Amino acid sequence: MNDCLFCQIVQKRIPAKIVHEDEHTLAFDDVNPQAPVHVLIIPKQHVQAVGDVRETESGLLAQLLLTCTKVAKHKGLALSGYRIVTNTGPDAGQTVFHLHLHVLGGRHMTWPPG
Numbered sequence: 001m002n003d004c005l006f007c008q009i010v011q012k013r014i015p016a017k018i019v020h021e022d023e024h025t026l027a028f029d030d031v032n033p034q035a036p037v038h039v040l041i042i043p044k045q046h047v048q049a050v051g052d053v054r055e056t057e058s059g060l061l062a063q064l065l066l067t068c069t070k071v072a073k074h075k076g077l078a079l080s081g082y083r084i085v086t087n088t089g090p091d092a093g094q095t096v097f098h099l100h101l102h103v104l105g106g107r108h109m110t111w112p113p114g
């Protein structure tokens with residue numbers, strides 16, 4: 001989708017600080033970090049939110065999670081820990097409608113989230 005911000009990052013038409021890239025996923029630093037480490041992991045193909053992944057494409061979810069763990073290790077979070085979040089729809093506060101997983105770490109986080 002041409003007017004999608006994250007599709008434009010995939011196409012390198014909008015700059016981002018890319019942390020990891022492979023055939024199906026891309027990871028880049030969040031522009032407004034909420035923790036010392038805050039990386040977004042996205043599928044290269046446009047999917048609006050986690051609930052829109054079809055059963056036939058379920059392997060994509062595994063690939064996204066594996067990229068999250070690679071990024072977390074690369075950023076030195078394997079021992080200290082990290083949080084993986086995906087906001088879906090209005091109650092969760094989703095603002096970009098291209099599926100993305102947040103990897104947050106480098107500080108202690110409270111539960112429940114706000």
Ligand code: AMP
Nearest residue numbers: 016029030031032087093094095096097
């Ligand atoms: P969400 O609120 O879960 O939809 O998350 C969207 C995230 O995208 C927010 O954390 C924003 O800071 C982040 N964001 C928005 N625009 C950009 C951009 N151009 N590059 C990197 N991160 C962005």
Ligand code: ZN
Nearest residue numbers: 004007046098
């Ligand atoms: Zn998109």
